[in-house]
Amino acid sequence: MAASSFAASSIPFTTTPTPRISFASSSFYPSFPRINAIPRKFLFRATTSSAPTVSATSTTSVQVNDSPASATPAKPLPFRVGHGFDLHRLEPGYPLIIGGINIPHEKGCEAHSDGDVLLHCVVDAILGALGLPDIGQIFPDSDPKWKGCASSVFIKESVRLMHEAGYDIGNLDATLILQRPKLSPHKEAIKANLSALLGVDTSVVNIKAKTHEKVDSLGENRSIAAHTVVLLMKK
Numbered sequence: 001m002a003a004s005s006f007a008a009s010s011i012p013f014t015t016t017p018t019p020r021i022s023f024a025s026s027s028f029y030p031s032f033p034r035i036n037a038i039p040r041k042f043l044f045r046a047t048t049s050s051a052p053t054v055s056a057t058s059t060t061s062v063q064v065n066d067s068p069a070s071a072t073p074a075k076p077l078p079f080r081v082g083h084g085f086d087l088h089r090l091e092p093g094y095p096l097i098i099g100g101i102n103i104p105h106e107k108g109c110e111a112h113s114d115g116d117v118l119l120h121c122v123v124d125a126i127l128g129a130l131g132l133p134d135i136g137q138i139f140p141d142s143d144p145k146w147k148g149c150a151s152s153v154f155i156k157e158s159v160r161l162m163h164e165a166g167y168d169i170g171n172l173d174a175t176l177i178l179q180r181p182k183l184s185p186h187k188e189a190i191k192a193n194l195s196a197l198l199g200v201d202t203s204v205v206n207i208k209a210k211t212h213e214k215v216d217s218l219g220e221n222r223s224i225a226a227h228t229v230v231l232l233m234k235k
């Protein structure tokens with residue numbers, strides 16, 4: 001049957017009614033913890049079957065087929081760009097953790113995990129660049145195993161997936177939006193910790209912060225948000 005190409009991805013990504021999984025073991029970051037977090041429906045390298053499949057085969061196109069043998073490998077993209085966004089409510093009684101750094105403040109992020117708005121959007125940027133589902137789908141907040149979880153776990157898993165797909169981080173640019181507290185005293189610590197988690201030099205990680213001009217929930221110290229853009233480069 002005819003195939004229609006509708007998106008770009010470099011990840012072998014196929015869904016079938018009965019996917020069989022074969023994540024390659026991480027040879028690049030063997031110290032990263034392997035977590036069996038990804039729901040079966042998002043896992044890679046499902047086997048072929050007579051049922052219709054959606055597949056992205058190590059390359060630049062995703063194909064929808066009802067034929068098990070019609071996927072055609074193509075040359076992987078040399079660069080991939082991803083964007084991430086996240087927002088959390090600020091509530092009393094929670095720690096404010098940004099980029100893995102505990103920031104003194106009278107409020108913190110209410111969340112299922114540790115509510116690290118920066119790490120969450122960095123994960124989404126990397127997953128987005130890889131053409132994968134978002135952080136909420138891969139680490140669902142309905143799963144009790146992620147309750148109170150350090151978001152560094154999510155970062156390490158996204159980095160492992162990135163290396164598995166054959167990419168390195170080119171550079172990353174993040175913007176935090178919050179009215180208070182001032183982040184300037186903490187920016188270098190945040191940058192150093194995020195760089196270490198990503199396994200990259202600090203020169204390729206940029207952290208910016210701005211207020212929301214005292215308007216809306218962000219400007220009224222009721223929420224915090226972050227945007228991240230990341231460039232991945234083929235190894």
Ligand SMILES: [Zn+2]
Pocket residue numbers: 086087088111115116117120121
């Ligand atoms: Zn979040």
